[in-house]
Amino acid sequence: MRVARKRTILGTLGAGLVLVGVLSGCSPREAASWSPPTQREVAAALEGLTFRDFADTSYRQFLLRTPQTVTEWGLAEALGVRDDRLDDLSDAAVRETWRIAQAILTSLREFRSENLSAEDQILYATCDSYWTAAVERFDPTFPDYAADGAPDGALERLARRFLDVQQLATDDDVRDYLACLRQAGRQIDQITARLRRDAARGVVPPVEVLGQVLAHLAPLRITETFSPSPYLPERIVAGHHPFQTAFRNRLIEITDRVDRVARVAYLAESFDLLVEDVIPAYERLAKRVSEVAGRAVLAAGSLRHTPGGDRAYARRLHDASGVDVDPLEAHRLGREAVAELRAALAEAERVASLEGSMRDAVSDAAAMQSPAIDRWLSGAENATNRVVGQLPQSQLRIVTAEGTVRYIPPTPETAEGATLVVPALEGEVPVEVGDALLREAFPGLHVLLSTWRESRQPSVLAWPVPIGWTEGWRLYALRLADEVGLADGDPAFAVRRLSGELRQALALVVDTGIHALDWSLDDVTMYCTPEMSPEEAAALASEVINGPGRAAAASLALAEILALREAVQQAQGSVFDEGAFHDWLLALGAVSFSVARQALQTGP
Numbered sequence: 001m002r003v004a005r006k007r008t009i010l011g012t013l014g015a016g017l018v019l020v021g022v023l024s025g026c027s028p029r030e031a032a033s034w035s036p037p038t039q040r041e042v043a044a045a046l047e048g049l050t051f052r053d054f055a056d057t058s059y060r061q062f063l064l065r066t067p068q069t070v071t072e073w074g075l076a077e078a079l080g081v082r083d084d085r086l087d088d089l090s091d092a093a094v095r096e097t098w099r100i101a102q103a104i105l106t107s108l109r110e111f112r113s114e115n116l117s118a119e120d121q122i123l124y125a126t127c128d129s130y131w132t133a134a135v136e137r138f139d140p141t142f143p144d145y146a147a148d149g150a151p152d153g154a155l156e157r158l159a160r161r162f163l164d165v166q167q168l169a170t171d172d173d174v175r176d177y178l179a180c181l182r183q184a185g186r187q188i189d190q191i192t193a194r195l196r197r198d199a200a201r202g203v204v205p206p207v208e209v210l211g212q213v214l215a216h217l218a219p220l221r222i223t224e225t226f227s228p229s230p231y232l233p234e235r236i237v238a239g240h241h242p243f244q245t246a247f248r249n250r251l252i253e254i255t256d257r258v259d260r261v262a263r264v265a266y267l268a269e270s271f272d273l274l275v276e277d278v279i280p281a282y283e284r285l286a287k288r289v290s291e292v293a294g295r296a297v298l299a300a301g302s303l304r305h306t307p308g309g310d311r312a313y314a315r316r317l318h319d320a321s322g323v324d325v326d327p328l329e330a331h332r333l334g335r336e337a338v339a340e341l342r343a344a345l346a347e348a349e350r351v352a353s354l355e356g357s358m359r360d361a362v363s364d365a366a367a368m369q370s371p372a373i374d375r376w377l378s379g380a381e382n383a384t385n386r387v388v389g390q391l392p393q394s395q396l397r398i399v400t401a402e403g404t405v406r407y408i409p410p411t412p413e414t415a416e417g418a419t420l421v422v423p424a425l426e427g428e429v430p431v432e433v434g435d436a437l438l439r440e441a442f443p444g445l446h447v448l449l450s451t452w453r454e455s456r457q458p459s460v461l462a463w464p465v466p467i468g469w470t471e472g473w474r475l476y477a478l479r480l481a482d483e484v485g486l487a488d489g490d491p492a493f494a495v496r497r498l499s500g501e502l503r504q505a506l507a508l509v510v511d512t513g514i515h516a517l518d519w520s521l522d523d524v525t526m527y528c529t530p531e532m533s534p535e536e537a538a539a540l541a542s543e544v545i546n547g548p549g550r551a552a553a554a555s556l557a558l559a560e561i562l563a564l565r566e567a568v569q570q571a572q573g574s575v576f577d578e579g580a581f582h583d584w585l586l587a588l589g590a591v592s593f594s595v596a597r598q599a600l601q602t603g604p
Helices: 002-011 014-024 039-046 051-063 067-072 091-108 118-137 154-163 171-200 207-220 242-253 260-295 309-321 327-351 358-365 373-384 431-440 445-454 467-483 493-517 521-528 534-546 553-575 578-587 593-599
Strands: 226-228 237-239 397-400 406-408 419-422
Touching: 039 051, 039 091, 051 091, 051 118, 067 154, 091 118, 091 171, 118 309, 118 593, 154 171, 154 207, 154 242, 171 242, 171 260, 207 242, 207 260, 207 534, 242 260, 309 327, 309 467, 309 493, 309 553, 327 493, 327 553, 373 431, 373 467, 406 445, 419 431, 431 445, 431 467, 431 493, 445 467, 445 578, 467 493, 467 553, 493 521, 493 534, 493 553, 521 534, 553 578, 553 593
Parallel strands: 397 419
Antiparallel strands: 226 237, 406 419
16 A cells, blocks of 8 residues: 555656756666676786776775775776676675785785885785785685674664765765665565575674664665655655655755756655665564564673684674784783773872762863864864874864764875865864764874875875774774873863773773673673773674774774883884884874784884
């Protein structure tokens, strides 16, 4: 009945759909404008290249195998494509991507590292590490969950493509969006098929993960709630599906760039696709997940219970953190960090004359104020310049929006468009916002990512946004802020900084505890007391189970940054130059920390 109703409504839009096709010069049901390169095409693109050209071109070619990464990282223009494709998660496509990674790694190793310059040897080590990981990660037998609740999981990435609609600014953007929506049902079915194949070979997600997947799917498989939209002619009925709601609201915001007839046609097509393709695909996936959950026996969330789980966790821990460390050793390091931070936090609370729990301390400190945002950022930039010699040259654009402070790095190649999103404030800046500005702007992510994007390094060093570097640098930025005096006059700053580091160290212990030592929720709750309530400990455990390795990244990366700094400081003694050290570290680009340690042989 609902499909028939929708067809009746769409029948009134025939002229509009035809008009949009005429205006755009193509059918409104056009396919994606490009295809990922095949293995043969990649081989042809790499034939006869010098080492540096090979390193750059191989990475760019491989990125095109994962179109959603291209879109998420803002790389479409740099790579000469449109944002109108989703990843192909079919078994055949994954196998071809795996074979491409194998071929690139083989070709890379035909270059003789010992004949390269010191700079190119670092690049070679980075490429070797990257392609080794890619070969393992895309191996069809790699034990990973087809569906989970992690931010980098297939389901979350797909939903973000259709919910994060701020990138829709032009008619071309809208058409790219619809092209991806046409592919969404296929990708969801590919996830369902892989879930079935994985279960057949014994790779079954834990009950906790399956529960998160069902919760994620609940609002995306609605079919009942429809209401007339007051914004459109003829009271066109539109679904209240989250994708449709976000899309409709964004079209209203860009009425000056997309005309009325086109908006009507676009909304009608998106409605059509949701009802006919996307929602049924989500229903099929939900049914399959429910069937798997009904047979699942894993109450615990450890990845090690899956076939090859120990290997999978070691790889995910390394990929997330960039640190070459055994999970058990990482657990030991985490426990040491927790003990040290608990003692340091107690001393900081004493010095600041704060009493009560950590949450009370942060709450009390929130009443303190900092200078206004414009003067605040200028002061933070000047202070950062005392410990970082070469600051980014790209202009930092300030945009006001609801929500928390967040940083959007500049576009690769042009290094333009670095954006800091801040909440609307009147007058002074609360300290929690000020702390966020330190993490995201100066001396935080803007310094890190914009420096990489502005560099003339090959794309494999300039484009990635690795979790370990970004999360570890956020923690390190607060340490730098304290060193250069940005926290002067705020006795609670050390409490907040140490509280954040302690939370990440606890996450490292819990991540490795669950996946390497088979910890239970009781183990997590007991260890995280008194810093976390039982509810907070359960939320952390859920995060860790859904995204193995991610929560451990920040603390491991911070420890590596501090270890590199200490090694250089000890080697240089009294002539140690903090600014020169940071310039050297940032100039390395997105290398793993094991490669950064190798770079110490030539030194800053």
